[in-house]
Every structure is written in structure tokens, then in C-alpha cells.
Amino acid sequence: GAVVSQHPSWVICKSGTSVKIECRSLDFQATTMFWYRQFPKQSLMLMATSNEGSKATYEQGVEKDKFLINHASLTLSTLTVTSAHPEDSSFYICSANGLAGLNEQFFGPGTRLTVL
């Protein structure tokens, strides 16, 4: 089956630093990847849609200058949290659509970010 990996699985950083999270489709090409955020005991909320070779589309209320998304290849999308603050602490999950599967979504294992 299709596998999506995320790296790192967890990260702790100091306030003000930037953190990069990678999302890779390991055995398929993903034209579209999605980034979700999940605060403790809450649901997953879509942050942005990442399309290979073009700019990401951000959901309302998500600061594009703070959450930089790059989808440079069909197998890799990165989310960079710039100048992270404690309120950015959350569980970040990516998912990928395959080329053939119209609504087949494959989720990564998630990255837990803690900002001190």
C-alpha cells in the first residue's frame, strides 16, 4: 500500500526558531499534499493544500508567511514553521493524493511540535 512518511516524528525547539517538517510519499507520486494541524484533544484542521510546482493554497486564518510550504517534487512537501511560538505547539499531519486515486488519501504518522 501507499506509504507517507514524516520527519521528524517529534521536535522540541525554543521560541523564535524555525522548524522544518518533511512529508514524503515513499512509493507513489503525489501531485497534491495536504497539511493538517491538530491541537490536543481537538480535531484535525486543514492548514493548506500543497500542489507540486505551484504555490500552496492556505486556509482562512492560516498565516502563509509563518507556515511556509514547499512542494518541489512529486514525492516531497515541506512545512516550515517560522519564528515558532508556544501557541504553535501542535501535532502536524500531512496527507497525499496519488496520481490515480481521486479521493484516496494517505496520511503520514504526524509530527509533534513543542515550542518552549
Place this chain on the structure above:
Amino acid sequence: AQKVTQAQTEISVVEKEDVTLDCVYETRDTTYYLFWYKQPPSGELVFLIRRNSFDEQNEISGRYSWNFQKSTSSFNFTITASQVVDSAVYFCALSEAGTGRRALTFGSGTRLQVQP
């Protein structure tokens, strides 16, 4: 706009009891997909089922069964003879195929605790 409602925040049952998790959705699309995911404490989403809007047949997979009723916009999930390992948060989700928006809209989740 699409919306998924999981009215049950938390359910506690004793092992071997049957339990039904409710999901009600709203969408303007005639073509859409419904999903159920399990999220254990590790955080990784476990895919359980995907159902498209044209297929109203109920489905059974082992101890799991799903009841899709378009007339009431519901997609309920039943676990028969629950086990402690079923303890997790369960999310119902929706994506709209017609608009091409493949990102999932998640419900708020239902935390299921199965007591031994």
C-alpha cells in the same frame, strides 16, 4: 460549505458491549466521499473505510460495520463485541469530489474507552 458533526464527545463501554458512533454530515455536492479513521494514543491515523455517495450499501468488516443513510445524511459506525484495543479517538470525515477539493473535513471526533 461542508460540515461533519460527531455529537458524541466521549463514550465509555465495557468490553464485549456493542457501541455505535454517530456521524452526520452536510454538503452541497452530489458526489462526495465519507471516511472513518481511528486515532490511537500514538496519534497516527488508521484508515477504516471510505464510501462514495453513490454507494449506500452497508458494509461489514469483521467486528466493524457501517450504516450509510443518505436520507438522513448519516454515516454511523458500529463496533460489535468491543475490545480494550478499540479504545481510541474515532473521526468521521468528508471530501467533496465534485468541487475537486480532496482535502478532508473532519468531525470533532469521538473518544471511545473500552473498559475491561
